[in-house]
Amino acid sequence: MERIPVSGPSITAKEIAYVTDAVTTCWYEQANAYHDRFERTFASWIGRKHAVALPSCTSAIHLALLALGVGPGDEVIVPECTWIATAAPIAYVGATPVFADIDARTWCLSAETLAARITPRTKAVIPVDLYGNLPDLAAIQALAAKHGFAVIEDAAEAIGSQHQGRLTGTWGDVGVFSFHGSKTMTTYEGGMLVTDDDALWQRVLFLRDHGRTPGDRFFFNAEVAYKYKMSSMQAALGLAQIERIDELIARKREIFAWYRSGLAGITGLTLNPEAAGDLNSYWMVTALLSPDRGLRKERLMELMAAQAIDCRPFFHPLSALPAYAGTEAARRGAAGNPTAYALSPFGINLPSGLNLGEAQVERVCASLRRILASSA
Ligand SMILES: Cc1ncc(COP(=O)(O)O)c(C=O)c1O
Numbered sequence: 001m002e003r004i005p006v007s008g009p010s011i012t013a014k015e016i017a018y019v020t021d022a023v024t025t026c027w028y029e030q031a032n033a034y035h036d037r038f039e040r041t042f043a044s045w046i047g048r049k050h051a052v053a054l055p056s057c058t059s060a061i062h063l064a065l066l067a068l069g070v071g072p073g074d075e076v077i078v079p080e081c082t083w084i085a086t087a088a089p090i091a092y093v094g095a096t097p098v099f100a101d102i103d104a105r106t107w108c109l110s111a112e113t114l115a116a117r118i119t120p121r122t123k124a125v126i127p128v129d130l131y132g133n134l135p136d137l138a139a140i141q142a143l144a145a146k147h148g149f150a151v152i153e154d155a156a157e158a159i160g161s162q163h164q165g166r167l168t169g170t171w172g173d174v175g176v177f178s179f180h181g182s183k184t185m186t187t188y189e190g191g192m193l194v195t196d197d198d199a200l201w202q203r204v205l206f207l208r209d210h211g212r213t214p215g216d217r218f219f220f221n222a223e224v225a226y227k228y229k230m231s232s233m234q235a236a237l238g239l240a241q242i243e244r245i246d247e248l249i250a251r252k253r254e255i256f257a258w259y260r261s262g263l264a265g266i267t268g269l270t271l272n273p274e275a276a277g278d279l280n281s282y283w284m285v286t287a288l289l290s291p292d293r294g295l296r297k298e299r300l301m302e303l304m305a306a307q308a309i310d311c312r313p314f315f316h317p318l319s320a321l322p323a324y325a326g327t328e329a330a331r332r333g334a335a336g337n338p339t340a341y342a343l344s345p346f347g348i349n350l351p352s353g354l355n356l357g358e359a360q361v362e363r364v365c366a367s368l369r370r371i372l373a374s375s376a
Contacts, residue, residue, distance in 0.1 A: 004360050006310040007182040007284070008353030010248060015240040022236035034235035039192075041242050046169055048194040050201040053235055054208060057156040057178035057191035059228040062089040064152045064174040064193060065124065067203040070095050074123035079109045079135075080317040080333055080340035082128040085178075086154050087318055095123065099319050099333035102340050106273060107288075108135035111143050116336070118143075124150040129158030129168045130315075131349065132252070132283040133272055137163045137171040152176065156191075159184050160249035160281035168281075169194050179234075184248050184283050184354070185241035187234035249281045251354050256282040258358050259350065262365030266372060268293050284349040286314065287368070295375050297348050304348070307367040314347025 022034050035053050043051035054060045070076060072094040078087045080099045090097040100117040103110035109127045125144055127135040137153065144151045151172030155161075158168040159177055169175030174197075177183075179190035195201055205214045211223035230238075241248065256272070263269060268290030274280040289295055297313045304311045317340040318324060319333025334341070351364055 001308040003308045004310060004351045004356070004364060005353055006312055006349065006351050008355045009181060009186045010244070010251065010354035012240075012244070014244065015237055018236040018240045019233050022232040026232035026236070031232060034232050034239055035230065038235040038239040038242065041239060042192055043194065045242055045245060046167055046175075046194055048170055048175070049196045049198070050194065052193045052201065052204050052208065053230040053238065054191045054193060054228050055230055056085075056180070056189055057154070057176050058085040058089060059208075059226070060176035060191040060193040061086065061126065061152060061154065062092050063204045063207050063226070063228065064176060065089055065093045065095070066207055067200045068124060068150045068152070068173065070123045070150075073121065075119060075121040076123060077109075077114060077117045077125040078318070079113075079128050079130070080319060080337045081107065081315040081344055082130060082154070082318070083156070083315060084318065084321065084323060085156070086126050086128055096121075097318075097324075097329050098122075099317070099329055099337060101337035102130075102343070103135075104339050104343065106133050106135055106275075107131070107286075107343065108133055109140060110136045111139035113337075113339075114140055114143060118147055118149075122147065122149045124152055126152045126154050127172075128154040128156075129161055131272055131286050132158045132161050132281045134158070134161055134163040134168070134275070134278050134280065137166075137168075141171055150174075156180075157183070157283045158281055159283075160245065160252075160279075162279040164277055173197060174200065179238060179241075184252055184281060185238070185245055187230065187238040187241070190230055190234050190238060192238075248354060252282045252352070253280075255352060255354075255356055255361065256280075256285050258361040259285045259365065262362055263287070263368065266369065269372070283352065284312070285352045286347055286349050288314070288343060289346040289372075291342065291346055293346075293372070293375065295372070296345050300348050300371065303371045304364075304367060307371075309351060309364055309367055311351070312349040314344050314349070317341055317344055320344075 156178035211225035
């Protein structure tokens, strides 16, 4: 039986032509030609003043925290259920992560879950657009403005989603994206930081190039900083992908629509939500099972794997990970974030690669229906 992978990119002759051109021509004074085009095209598509191409979204979050002046003694609030990359850079800058509960409706932060964690030490919040879903970004932004802390919108998983008609990545002081190979658009590994703030943009450019002022020709470093630059081949791949972004998002939505009809009518199974007025770009089609079915995500993944179908588990609460064992953040998260602990054990991401066909989605749906029927 052909194995169905959990994700996969869409690569066409355009990507191959651009990468080939980069490796052929982009050396010495041409080294940044594709970066410039990629950053300008990305900024203009998303509608922000500045875009900075980086080696990963993790490095984008790290630079955003540094540029916002977050450091020791500061608290940064993140949702319990996300990839650890949202939270790990908080430790890189010596600040303290605070885990807030997710909202059962969106699986993301809400104004209420965020408000419960604000203290005088709160310096920033990083709402996450989980699997393409949307937190209450307007309400979160209003709360941050009221209390005077920054918003870094982690749109790693949600390029093309829209909340109240506004694209993800445009909500916070800073927005960040991932172009990891599993994402809707990819550069193999890569990320983008977007902002409208000129000073913050300048600081990020300086920090990503070992503390050199942009344009410095004398290799004169003003501070000890970081080497976070993307390669020309990746920038070329990224340019081809952003030029096709509307097609990639439409494809994700088509895949989700196949699942929605293939899984219709199953009781106790919920797919990614899309509130009225929002648009979900459905990076990963995600099925949440009701706990009373008694079927945990690890077991369900095994049963699907036995049918040659690869799935992923819904993110574990960060406070439950060995990485945070023994910390105050973990203690408070485990004690105070019941929704994350209630939902997380019963969710899986279904295959959502851009190269999936309708027949493969039908096979996934049929397998899931069989498994659920026999475990009922
Ligand atoms: C929500 C979230 N934030 C951040 C990241 C980090 O992205 P990268 O792997 O490009 O560093 C990811 C990547 O998977 C993610 O899903």
